[in-house]
Amino acid sequence: MSGSSEGIGAVFILIGAIISLISAIGNVRFPDVYTRSHAASKSSTLGVLCALVGTLLYFMISDGYFSIRLILGIFFVFLTAPVAAHVICRAAYRHQVPLVEGTTQDELKDYYMENENENLIIASEDNLIEKEAGT
Amino acid sequence: MTFEIILIVALSLLMLAIMANLYRVIKGPSSADRVQALDSIGINLIASISVFSVLLHTHAFFDLILLIGILSFIGTVAFARFIERGVVIERKQ
Numbered sequence: 001m002s003g004s005s006e007g008i009g010a011v012f013i014l015i016g017a018i019i020s021l022i023s024a025i026g027n028v029r030f031p032d033v034y035t036r037s038h039a040a041s042k043s044s045t046l047g048v049l050c051a052l053v054g055t056l057l058y059f060m061i062s063d064g065y066f067s068i069r070l071i072l073g074i075f076f077v078f079l080t081a082p083v084a085a086h087v088i089c090r091a092a093y094r095h096q097v098p099l100v101e102g103t104t105q106d107e108l109k110d111y112y113m114e115n116e117n118e119n120l121i122i123a124s125e126d127n128l129i130e131k132e133a134g135t
Numbered sequence: 136m137t138f139e140i141i142l143i144v145a146l147s148l149l150m151l152a153i154m155a156n157l158y159r160v161i162k163g164p165s166s167a168d169r170v171q172a173l174d175s176i177g178i179n180l181i182a183s184i185s186v187f188s189v190l191l192h193t194h195a196f197f198d199l200i201l202l203i204g205i206l207s208f209i210g211t212v213a214f215a216r217f218i219e220r221g222v223v224i225e226r227k228q
Contacts, residue, residue: 010141013186017145017152020179024152027159027175033167036159040175051145051182052200058189069197070185073204077181080208084174087212091219092167 005061012054020047032100033092041085048077142190149183170214177207 026039052074059065093108156179159172181200188196216222 006138009189010138013145013189014141016182017148017186020152020182021148021155024155024175024179027172028155033165033171036168037171040171044175044178048178048182051185055185055189059194062192065194067194067197069201073181073197073200076201076204076208077178080204081174081178084208084211084215085171087215088167088171088174091215092165094219095165095167097165097167 006058009054009058009061012057013051016047016050016052016054018047019043019050023047033097034089034099037085037089041081045077045081048081049074052077139190142186145186146183146190149179149186153179153183166218167215170211170218173214174207174211177203177210181207 020043023039023043026043027036030036030039052070056067056070056074059067059070099106153176156172156175160169160176163169163172181203184196184199184203188194
């Protein structure tokens with residue numbers, strides 16, 4: 001029961017670690033917040049999913065122990081990592097972090113130009129809060 | 136024996152990934168970069184905890200995976216709101 005059946009979990013874990021390393025290299029080498037978000041969220045999520053599935057398979061094969069907590073962790077990571085990346089990207093765009101040189105398309109810019117009033121309202125709300133905190 | 140070597144190699148790859156993300160945390164030009172790299176460090180930490188629990192052959196660390204996932208997500212969302220609006224919790228005027 002020790003040889004090849006445990007090897008499946010080890011192979012999954014090794015694939016997950018390699019994908020995580022590739023994602024970290026992309027996180028260092030990409031030039032922009034938005035391109036870095038691509039590297040950080042997608043492949044990192046795939047890497048940690050591979051590692052967790054490998055752990056689940058290892059314990060299921062070697063012990064016959066099916067962990068509900070691990071299933072819950074897989075589900076939670078799979079659900080929240082794209083949401084977190086999206087929220088960070090939107091915050092960076094609204095905070096006007098510049099795009100990289102040579103960007104050919106910026107569709108969100110037209111949308112924010114049309115809805116300039118909403119941004120002004122948000123800015124005035126911020127000013128009100130700052131004034132309230134200052135006095 | 137080969138099994139443990141594979142697990143240790145996977146742990147060291149994850150450590151390299153965490154150090155690369157740490158470079159981005161220190162260097163990052165904007166604060167969104169730093170928050171994103173911190174989120175990525177949390178994800179890599181989850182993976183290394185699961186590899187470590189296979190290496191020690193114990194079930195005790197599975198709660199920690201869920202806990203770090205939830206804390207990392209909440210921290211990321213709070214930081215993103217802080218960058219976007221300047222406040223974390225919005226109040227009525």
